[in-house]
Amino acid sequence: MLSEQSTATVRATLPAVGAAIGDITELFYAKLFAAHPELLRDLFNRGNQNAGLQKRALAGSIAAFATHLVAHPDQRPDVMLRRIAHKHASLGVTRDQYRVVHRHLFEAIAEVLGEAVTPEVAAAWDEVYWLMANALVAIEERLYAGRRVAAGDVWREWTVTGRTEETADCTTFRIAPADGSPAPAHLPGQYVSVQVELPDGARQIRQYSLSTAPGSPVRAITVKRVHGPAGAGPDGEVSHHLHARVAVGDTLRVSLPHGDLVLRDSAAPVLLASAGIGCTPMLSMLEHLADTGHGAPVTVLHADRSPADHPLRADHRALTHKLADATARFWYEESAGPGDGAGRLDLADVPVAPGTEAYLCGPLPFMRSVREQLLAKGVAAADIHYEVFGPDLWLASA
Known part of the structure; x- marks a missing residue:
């Protein structure tokens, strides 16, 4: 997969890139959201961004992918890629967004590493990026095709048909497609994305597991209200919104089910x-x-x-x-x-x-x-x- 020349270059520069990956991802997100504020408002989890969790996850995935390619140039870390692809598909990510990410990521790499980014180094890491991006796009487009929808067309209106307070901080919402159509099939263990409009106009998205089996006549999500530490920013803003503002009869914007942690069809214990x-x-x-x-x-x-x-x-x-x-x-x-x-x-x-x-x-x-x-x-x-x-x-x- 990774060319011999790029493998040698990535192997030689991986320690430097790995050491700087935190600074690179920090600058990348700053550049991305400055150019596309709508992505932070309506796609990325503002709580995770504020806490630095998404930056750590991106840094970890890039470093893990590059390390794997250097060690196994002819293989892909498919387990990691499938997990990311399912999350992207639940958000409606499309091929064009990878070009936007590429531009701002490589600007950040060049700015952080400076003169160390020679044309040879840039070409090698460009190859790494597109190997990862194209692999993700291929998996995501197969997921969309399996759902018989156009790439990114995962969102539907659902009605809240029931609400149960399970504990002081956990509420189950029973939901059904607003148009009366059958609920999309899912596998045991999968999740849906839920998008809500918050008081400031942002349309934030969170993932919630379906807590009912595929054969159940109802679909349900159980949401835990997240209490972030004082001054930690908007952590928990969607869970608090659902608990405080969403009642029976209200409409939610819900994605098609995705997720790679599913129960295997097996007779094993x-x-x-x-x-x-x-x-x-x-x-x-x-x-x-x-x-x-x-x-x-x-x-x-x-x-x-x-x-x-x-x-x-x-x-x-x-x-x-x-x-x-x-x-x-x-x-x-x-x-x-x-x-x-x-x-x-x-x-x-x-x-x-x-x-x-x-x-x-x-x-x-x-x-x-x-x-x-x-x-x-x-x-x-x-x-x-x-x-x-x-x-x-x-x-x-x-």
Whole structure:
């Protein structure tokens, strides 16, 4: 994939680019939003931008892609690319936007690295960029074609048909297409993007997992109200808007479902581990397993602050009880009841069947801990799948 000449140049300059990638992405976003303020207003998550999370995720993905190309010039890191492509498809990203990104990114590279960016260096990193960009475009266009829509045409009007306060900070919204058409098919574990118009006129977008199974007659999202630290900017502005302003009968702009963390069609034992609001894709998977009569062992694990903070706790237990061979274990940092674990999720006395397929969703430290424990119990790395809410910082923090 990467030419021999560019491979040598990228290998030689990767340490310098890697060391400066934080400054490069910082300047890139400044240039991008100065030229296209509508992108920050209506496409990019302002909370993640303010907290620096998107910058870290972009830096991590560029560095990981370039490192992979240098080590394996004839291969692509398809798992990483699919994850990014699904997120882009849920936002309606199109081919033309990659040219806009290219212009401002390479201006930032040239400005930060200065005379070190010779024509040879620029050409090599240009090749890296377009290998990544074109691979993403190809995956995204296949995703659009699979939905039988034009590239970027993912948005539809949906009506809120029900609302349930699950906990003090979590609310479930049941939604249906406003035009009365059937809800688009989804796979267990996928998410939708929801765009709302905020008081300042911005049309901000957030992703929320569908917490119902594909066979369910309803579609639902469960939204946790995000409380950012004082002075941290607009973190949580969409979740607060949904909680405070959206009622039954209101209309939301919702994307077609996407997401690459989906339950595999397999007869293997399954382990579903979540923390906090990370239970929502797990609930969709669990309901699907119950609907299809999955016969192999299913282990359901969840960690939360307290039973009162555990969203959809009753559904978690009820769906587990529908399966022929399933167990549920919950851990709580506060107010753990009889049969519950106290503190953090601990797999020490949890049986894990051979050949288990594991699915994880929650904060990054939680997933790292669970993954390490599963590996120690003999679960193959290839059989451990994860979902991160927000920018994927796994690579950025590696």
